[in-house]
Amino acid sequence: MSIDNFGINGLTDDEVRLSRATHGQNRLDYKKENRFLSILKSLAKEPMVILLLVASFIYFISGNLGDAIFLAMAIVLVASISLYQDTRSRNALEKLKQYTQPHCKVIRNGTVIEIRSEELVIDDCLMVAEGSIITADGRILHSNDFSVNEATLTGESLSVYKDAGKKDNIVYCGTTVASGLAIARVIAIGNNTRWAAIGQGLQDMQEEKTPLELQIQNFVTKMAGAGTVVFLIVWGLNFFYSQNLLDSLLKALTLAMSILPEEIPVAFTTFMALGAWRLMKMGIVVKQMKTVETLGSATIICTDKTGTITENKMDLARTYDMSTQKVRSLEGPMDAAAEHLIAMAMWASEPIPFDPMEKALHDCYSQRIPVDERVHYKMVHEYPLGGKPPMMTHIFENAAGNRIIAAKGAPEAFLEISQLTKEQQQQIIETIRQLGQDGYRILGVGEAQCKEHHYPKNQQDFPFHFIGLVAFYDPPKKNIPSVLEDFHKAGIVVKIVTGDNAVTTTAIAKQVGFRGYEKSMTGDQLMELSDAALQEKVIEIQVFTRMFPEAKLRIINALKAKNGVVAMIGDGVNDAPALKASHIGIAMGKKGTEIAKEAASLILVNDDLAKMIDAIAMGRKIYTNLKKAIQYVISIHIPIILVVFVPLALGWTYPNIFTPAHVILLELIMGPTCSIIYENEPMEKNTMVQKPRLFTTTFFKWKELITSIVQGLVIALGALWVYQLAIKYQYSEESTRTMVFVVLITANIFLTLVNRSFYFSIWDSLKNKNKLLPVMIGITILITALLLFVKPFTQFFKFETLTIFQFFCSSMVGFITTIWYEIVKWRTRITTAAVS
Template sequence: MQTTPVEPASGAVSGHAEQALPDRYVDMKRGLTSAQVEERRARFGRNVVDSKARRTWWQTLWEVLHEPMFLLLLAASGIYFVLGDVAEALTLLAFVTGIIFLTVFQSHRTARVLDSLRELSAPRAQVLRDGQRQLVSAAELVPGDVVFVNEGTRVPADGAITEAHELSVDESLLTGESVSVSKSAARASLPPDEDPGEQLFFGSMVVQGQGQMIVTATGPNTTLGRIGKSLTGITEAHSPLQLETRTFVNRFASASIALCVLLVVAYRLRSGEWLSGVLAGITLAMGILPEEIPVILTVFMALGARRIANEGVLTRRMSAIETLGQTSVLCVDKTGTLTQNRMSVRALCARGKLQFIDQSTQHIDETYHELIEYLVLASEIEPVDPMELAFHETGHAGLAGTGRLHGDWTLVREYALTPELPAMSHAWHSPDLGYHTVASKGAPEAVCALCHLGAHETQTVMDQAAQMASNGLRVLGVARARHPPGDWPEKQHDFEFTFVGLVGLLDPVRPEVARAIAECKAAGVRVVMVTGDYPSTARAIAAEVGINVSRIVSGQEMAVMDDSRLRETIGSTDVFARVRPEQKLRLVSAFRESGHVVAMTGDGVNDAPALKAAHIGIAMGLRGAEVAREVASLVLLRDDFAPIVSAIRLGRRIYANLVQAISYTVAVHIPMIAATMLPVLVGWPPMLAPVHIVFLQLVIDPVCSVVFENEPERENLMCVPPRRIGARLLSNRSLTQGAAAGTFAALVVLGVYAGLLSAGYRQPLARTLAFITLVLGNVALIFVIRMLSQPGRRFRACRPNRYLWIVLGVTGVALVLLMTVPAVARLFGLVALLDVGAGV
């Protein structure tokens, strides 16, 4: 059994960290058991440096108590007490309690959604437990866990390195130095206590290679934890929509202050009373103040993010939701996005011969045995990547019993793939040979360069690769070399490689992709394929899924284009092949400068700049590098194309429903303002009191934040062009339509009130009937806004909005109580309609 000692990190802040591992040794073949993990988690807690505590009920309550609406209600209650109207004051306080409860409940509901999304977006770690590799949340790691780290991942805890393959780490978070640091494992020739190997530190980023470590410290006991540095202290900037709504609310508030002062002065001049005038001013302020808008925005974004997560896309930045509906260009990779990322070897080319194989192939000709042998030797020993898994599968199937599978050979040297040389090499030590065997695989042109082939030979290889790629295959070249014992060369070019052959892999297209791309086209969203594969491979796949292949531009062609020429090219090109990762940034910048809203998918370390530059960066959640997920706005919970289209659809729906909610807010406040101001200004008895405004808010708030959020999508949602950049939340047309609808409702309410007063009815009955009309008018505005948002009222019948009918039902019950129960009516200063004689 292979075991490795695990010592606590030096300088641990907690004394019990010294007793972290009483058994001191970890089984490197099986890792910790589930029981050991639970015991250590109970002892050391979660692996979190700076855990932001969830907001408590008391904190939420304290925030509500500071809201302007609540302060206005308290002021109104105080004035009623001063005026001696204790019943009115207590009634108002009872409604205040109800509003507080609803607000706190809604806030916690939203907070729970956001907390669950944060947990989904938390860093993950690949760990060995119970003899199996598992993907777990980094927060669940414990001392003694065997953890695997790869290029592009963030180190999830402090640990001692046990294996390192070309491992290089960026520790600038701890040291401030941007230069990466090479790391090595313990030397097998020395006892572990004499050479424990180097350390990896929580929060550092693996920029090259891969390795294995044993966790020695977690959470506050890590180096990062002792420094007190937080990975979660970054505050997201306000989005354009948040800034726009803030400006909208501020303007509304400024207007309300002016109107309230005017009303107080007018009341004082007409009646000679200050307190009643202040009460009327407070009532007006409550009717004007658009306090629903910040709530609407928060609820829509949080619940919208949950809806998108249910479709398989995690929202890491809420601002991405509002941008989804504007997306006009979607740049996607081929492998794993348009295809299934389930590779299998389908073609072998060696010694001038070509053989196509599939699952039914019973025998692989001996001509290709050497090619498969060196293909396996150039792959990882324990493959994770689908491509290398396919190589090992073909090797075990095709070389069984041939003596070409070398289980007793030892890997002694690795040369990593680089952007400059897209090929990797492995050097092996054999107990029976007097030299080292070197196997290399990579892009055919890179392997030809390593073999120093002449122009004619290189062209022959490239022609054969192009022929294989035209069948939709991904093509790699394979080479071999021998190296005598002694010093190793610094670079792969220093070996004397011999070309062995080509291998073609098939990655089937996902069956749902063609339909999803057709949906994008109907919605005015261009789908652009950006791949590192050959143009012929890209052409075959693009044609199969419905992407325009009239022109294909290669990375080599892009390299000689200036920015102006590239902007012209992207106007007629939807497929870019043989593109290097750093060239993706140029493409994103070119599309942005051309006025497009760009969404970009990526999974590697080198994709991070392009993901960050795109309006919406979309990282692969399963195979993506941690650094790619950190800079992305969205993360695919399953590496697939269809969820991206679903997210765009939902983004459009969320924004359309948000426009309806804000339009309703504008419309519904107009009759409330008119019913509060005009009776005072023209000398009629006041129509509305604060308690009436509170009742109306109990209808308006759920309508804005729940009913419209659950509105089904419009029938033509994905048949219209994307929203243009810079478009306002409420267009002049929407604002005018909402204001006109609200004005009409106000005229009806005031007409009822004035007509009853002029007909000789007493004020209580006139107020009662006018108030009922106002409530019914607010309900009618819901349907008016829905109709205006979609002419013809073409909504999906299969998705009725049950929340609308719940709110309408509750409102109807409340109105019936007001109209039939005298005690309830008196609380509102109204008269029960069953006792109409009292109001005549």
């Protein structure tokens, strides 16, 4: 049925441009806080910035202008780094927002086209169907059994039926289409819609923190608390010995700066935002940031068959009509029975088809039926897809009052409601089995007669006459066998959850080498089980057929009850509850309905299951790299803390070897390492052959935390040993400070290299390309060279140019105190190889 049947041509291109120029774009624009001011406010709350401000102020009032200016410049530098990281994160999220915008269909120039909802204009003819999200307010021009769920506006859960002839003929932005089809002329967009006021409330809502965020926040809070306690103790001790308030305060501030791990929250935000951006570039749109951290934990993927495992081509390949009881191909001439079967299958489809099977039926009707009757008939009633097994019915009438009542759906849906003998039912079942074994997807077709104007409430109450079967062939995607193998290697179980029948699903599963294709369970069988029995069964069974929303939801909940981290792939309205309930809801970008995309947390733009391997790999990589970054921060902070605290607490010769200026200098050199180098670190080669990490696992495992602490303590011991060595040789305070500083800088460089992997050797890690690694190490070496050999810098920081012996000794200690961990990694590899 052409769009011409509705007599609606929509706007022309010129009218669209004029309307947009007059009324603007369809987007919600709220008064936003000045971005620069918001960044300044957030910086003013940063503990490190506050400490720097206090230290700088103390230097100013005590007359030490050089250090005061340096710390003031450090504040600007810290602010610049924060601004840079914030900008990277915001830009990544802004690009994600563009990709997650809903799309809609409009009639323009007499043609149905798909556009982004933002491109809608006043007077556009918006076409919405079951599964759509309405993206502007509009007045209905035409509808067929059209109902909408307006719970987002009214709180009412029941669907509301609307049409052009009713008083309530307005559809509202933000509501969803529950059934039918409608064409509405847009009357309000953007801030002028009823949704806009609610949207303002949503803009102001704060997103709930994820478990990982809470763990990191808790860790940083504890460190800040410890820093405050130590700060007060050191301030008290210094003041007790020196009776100098400002000097003792400065020394205490130095220690507080060394304790505060301000890089960790920055690293978390950067990793998650840039991870989502990298996924987007791969064709995977992440709608919720928490999905990034969850991806690496996925243990089970529940996938649909059609369009995910198969190509979703749906070529009409075979017919079976009851009159001849023969299966036929579509090659060669067709008899009257076959023509009637195809015609009824087409009438049972949507007038404007969007489903691949319905498109195939319309195309076949156009090509094979001599007289096209579609121009003479108008749809007067529609029963949407429903029932168990599901079916749908459409009723058409022409000007003369002739009526067509056609239905299609799962063949089993017609067995009980059609007047079929036991023998006929058995023949149909056998035909379904034969076609299913060859991998065909099968629909039953029926017709009914009804001269009354009041239709039954349920479509199953019509006296249907079963006409026959239409069979579609949807070949498996060529890459699916290798994709399934990759999931298996990664320790991820794949389960097929489909509305198709068991025979067809099993045939396709067997073709692609799907593990566990031999056993299957239907939705009805599943619903008969108790929760306890189902929880055991879902682990055993890998193929679930004839599924409906309630059954899919029970599968997800049962898998979650067995501690599975579940990813659910869906595309239809009926998939929305399961998508919402799963840990990772995945919608298809091309064939997915807008409701499915809204319910999902991740969208595969090109409907390619192989992208889920990439997404899980990215999730694991981000999690691993974030952990490396935080372990690095912990390890490198410990020696700074101890080098500041131990000489002071034990009353060594030079008790205040580092001032706030030295600590902030170390922070500025070392800080970017964790978020810049480690965020860009490539995935380790064994990442995708490991089992998924448990979702319940805390981020900071004791073993990993102890590793970081030990690494930090060894570096600290090395730095303090060099300190004592310098004292032994009676070096000046400047030389001692410089030697300790070189130890820490060298340790920083080699710790970065060693901790690129806690399993593979440093030599293996060097083969992994990270373009930013040599850049950051080069900058560190350059800064160190400037501090050691350029006199103004050397004098300002109270350093001294070292002798060859001093420099060699310091750098060798920095090297040894980090490279020792390679022995631990070597033993780990030996042990792992022995076990495997």
